[in-house]
Amino acid sequence: MFPSSYGHQLCENKRILWTPCDMTGSLIRNRSPSAPKSSGPLQRGIGNRENGRGPAGKGGLRYNEDMSTVGFLYDDVFLLHEPPSWHPDSPDRLVNIIATLKAAGLWARLTPIKPRMAGDNELLRVHTRDHIERMRHLAPGEADPDTYLSAGTFDAALHAAGAVIEAVDQSRQGMRCLFCAVRPPGHHAEADKAMGFCIFNNVAVGAAHARATGYGKVFIIDFDAHHGNGTQHIFEEDDSVFYFSTHQYPYYPDTGKDMERGRGPGEGYTYNVPILAGSGNKEYLAVYQDILPGVVERFGPDLILVSAGYDIHANDPHANIRVTHEGIHAIIRSILACADVPVIFVLEGGYDHPSLCDSVRITIEEMLKG
Ligand SMILES: [Zn+2]
Secondary structure (H helix, E strand, O other): OOOOOOEEEEEEEEEEOOOOOOOOOOOOOOOOOOOOOOHHHHHHHHHOOOOOOOOOOOOOOOOOOOOEEEEEEHEEEEEOOOOOOOOOOOHHHHHHHHHHHHHHOHHHHHEEEOOOOOOOOHHHOOOOOOHHHHHHHHHEOOOOOOOOEOOOHHHHHHHHHHHHHHHHHHHHOOOEEEEEEEOOOOOOOOOOOOOOOEOOHHHHHHHHHHHOOOOEEEEEEEOOOOOOOOHHHHHHHOOOEEEEEEEEOOOOOOOOOOOOOOHHOOOOOEEEEEOOOOHHHHHHHHHHOOHHHHHHHHHHEEEEEEEEOOHEEEOOOOOOEEEHHHHHHHHHHHHHHHHOEEEEEEEOOOOOOOHHHHHHHHHHHHHOOO
């Protein structure tokens, strides 16, 4: 399916590096034009999980019904993370998202919230001291084969994690829906290393902050086309944080098999739905409309965090999932309807700029419907 040596190719007017010598080599790939449409792994995933897992909900914090505004967390500091110009995670991703929301007349309907910096004590809930210090002092260049640091990256990364912390605090004040438009993304970052464009695991830092400050149970939904290996590993022994992921498989980073369900006290609190390349709306809606609501209900979360990776869109050059605009609408609607608790979306992937911008616009439109 993939070339077997390192190389470069022109892709949508950008020079894209691909290192597809094995399934774990790199996040940056050209899409496979001839991937089969099959429901093999997806069907196995559904069949093995029909009874769901996790304890019944205990209730807990509930949002203020009077507050219908949507919080939007963004800061220009995120533009200071500047990988090489050919890298897919361009600052223009956020610039174009903001421009799209303004052009659509949505910007004025959002409540702007300034992200703050995550403190070391907050990062240490999920990351090792060694990792934090290495990122703090690493010179501009590669942190891993996919992940680059520029002079402004560390500051941007602290604010990306801090944005989710701030969103959690805002949710406790009564705001039900929030969107964190951040970069660098986070779900590949492990406790002890940067990986796959990610420096700190923004969603994991936010979930840990929620747990540390009063939320009883947190449910993480990760619909990025790539599996959130870092998030899964950070919480795989924790029965208070549920990790639910749909992702192209087999694919980078080669984790997220359906038999990965957590360990020790966390066994049963990880739910992976691997999806074959070439799948699209039909397969995704089977998960998000027919499976997710029951799993969420059985767990009974007090807060939902979403790793929102829009590289599931059919036009994205770095995955081979075929979800359309209509599919994005339906997925977001299902997520927003699955529990009566605050929901915080955190941007992960999405590299075809028009599709990314449309997908975020669709997400915001659904949030504003209240
Ligand atoms: Zn991704």
